[in-house]
Amino acid sequence: MKGLPASDLPKMREVLGSGWHFLLPLALLIYLLVLNISPSRVGYYAILAMLLVASLRYIFSRLRHHEGLKPLNSLKNGIMKIMEAFISAAKSAIPVSIACAVSGIVVGIIGLTGLGLKFSSLMMSLSQRQHCLSPSFGGASKSRFRDGFTCHSQLYCFSRPYRTSVAK
Numbered sequence: 001m002k003g004l005p006a007s008d009l010p011k012m013r014e015v016l017g018s019g020w021h022f023l024l025p026l027a028l029l030i031y032l033l034v035l036n037i038s039p040s041r042v043g044y045y046a047i048l049a050m051l052l053v054a055s056l057r058y059i060f061s062r063l064r065h066h067e068g069l070k071p072l073n074s075l076k077n078g079i080m081k082i083m084e085a086f087i088s089a090a091k092s093a094i095p096v097s098i099a100c101a102v103s104g105i106v107v108g109i110i111g112l113t114g115l116g117l118k119f120s121s122l123m124m125s126l127s128q129r130q131h132c133l134s135p136s137f138g139g140a141s142k143s144r145f146r147d148g149f150t151c152h153s154q155l156y157c158f159s160r161p162y163r164t165s166v167a168k
Contacts, residue, residue: 021057025049 029046033039110116 021053022050024053 025046028049029042032042032045
């Protein structure tokens, strides 16, 4: 992959000059997050702010070009674009939803069958008394099988030296 040549890139001054107002919802988002408002509510407010900014931009551009406002046509076009966006978002979300569902099923099966505990005890027996190997086995299992039994194996691993020294 190669980037665009410098001659084909838009000028930053022109881009910021024509779209600076789209930074307002981003600033609102950051400000509300700093105020410790819940992220879902902040996202909702940022979406509303983005819709407001986009609507105002459309209205001002129509007035500036002396095209006048045709409310019914504008409303119809806006609703059609929103429906197209919903359809596109739903199509894009399908693969992500399937991946999340499959990973949830795998994690559930590992947790319910006890396979996680068996796997962590297998890692402990493979590492034997070499405590530096146990976390690496735990990290490998975490990347494969998620967090459920990795935490158990790493707690077992890190507490092992203390348990053996107390037992002696």
